[in-house]
Amino acid sequence: MKSQSYMKLEIPSRSDNEAFARVVVAAFASRLDPTLDEISDIKTAVSEAVTNAIIHAYEDRVGLITITAYLEQNKLTVEIKDEGIGIEDLEMARQPLYTSKPELDRSGMGFTIMENFMDEVKVYSAPGKGTTVVLVKEIRSKKELPSS
Secondary structure, three states, X not given: OOOOEEEEEEEEOOHHHHHHHHHHHHHHHHHHOOOHHHHHHHXXXXXXXXXXXXXXXXXXXXXXXXXXXXXXXXXEEEEEEEOOOOOOOHHHHOOOOOOOOHHXXXXXXXXXXXXXXXXXXXXXXXXXXXXXXXXXXXXXXXHHOOOO
């Protein structure tokens, strides 16, 4: 383990688990005393990553999504992992407005949203091997408070 302060959650890839996953990660992140904006950013990014796994990873079957989060000093790292079909062309998938499922009226903005709300986003994937999305957020709220 990277840190002594971590959590791990395993959920089936069903849409009703997306909200649960983001609330669990937000509750865990609350140990760092983030602002409401920082919590909202984390929830949004986790929601996008979990939704991507639900929609794309397992196609027409339910699979497992594993979410692991670590706290180190004032930094939160969240890993969202599936063991699904993987991403054929990772560079293309990270382009704004690209979607592999246009029939589902998806916007193709998932990775872009994650990148806008987090400090760092890494994606590891291989066809047939699954995908891992790593989200990193530095909680800056304590640094920004004026001293009294």
